[in-house]
Amino acid sequence: MDGEQLQYRTANIANEARVDVSARGFWTRGQRAFMDIKIFDPMAACHRGISLEAAHQRNEQEKIRAYGDRIQNVDHGSFTPLVFTTSGGMGPKAKCFYSRLADVMAEKKHQPRSHVVAWMRCRLSFSLLRSALLCLRGTRCSAPTTIDIAGLNYQATVVESGILV
Structure with a gap:
């Protein structure tokens, strides 16, 4: 940063600060979209006196204060905080993000949107479950696996898994 003044005192002004995900053309054609992910436990002591909403x-406001102003004014992009609970719940902005992602994937892969949404929810549930298990029992040092979604048959995957659409 070169002396820019940001709106919030809690803004992350470190030169090496960066968000978790960046994509070009996600919300607006040609514009970079930045997303930062936060997973929280709604049963934690700091959340007990307030509603889930x-x-x-x-948590969304915390992320916006840390990165939103900087991304808009310095990086000239859009910022979306992706806030999830440990059990798979999503914040309002994460729901909008997932809806847009499902639309884009369904259109690109020529698949029914309902099958893509079911597949995405299943993947998210398993990812959160793996994260929770990792926190509970620690790592087992296995090599990470990648999934090639280019040749994935969404409809067959949904039917085989027994997910109700």
């Missing part, structure tokens, strides 16, 4: 809102 308020906890999502608080």
Whole structure:
């Protein structure tokens, strides 16, 4: 950063600060979209006195204060905080993001949107489950696996898994 003044005192002004995900043309054609992910436990002591919606809102605002102004004014992009609970719940902005992602994937892969959404929810559930298990029992040092979604048959995957659409 070269002396820019940001709106919030809690803004992340470190030169090496960066968000988790960046994509060009996600929300607006040609514009970079930045996303930062936060997963929180709604049963934690700091969230006990408030509703789940308020906890999502608080966590989204925390991310917006840290990165939103910087991304808009310095990087000239859009910022979306992706806030999830450990059990798979999503904040309002994460729901919008997942809806847009499902639309883009369904259109690109020529698949029914309902099958893509079911597949995405299944993947998210398993990812959150793996994260929770990793926190509970630690790592087992296995090599990460990648999935080639280019040749994935969404409809067959949904039917084989027994997910209701």
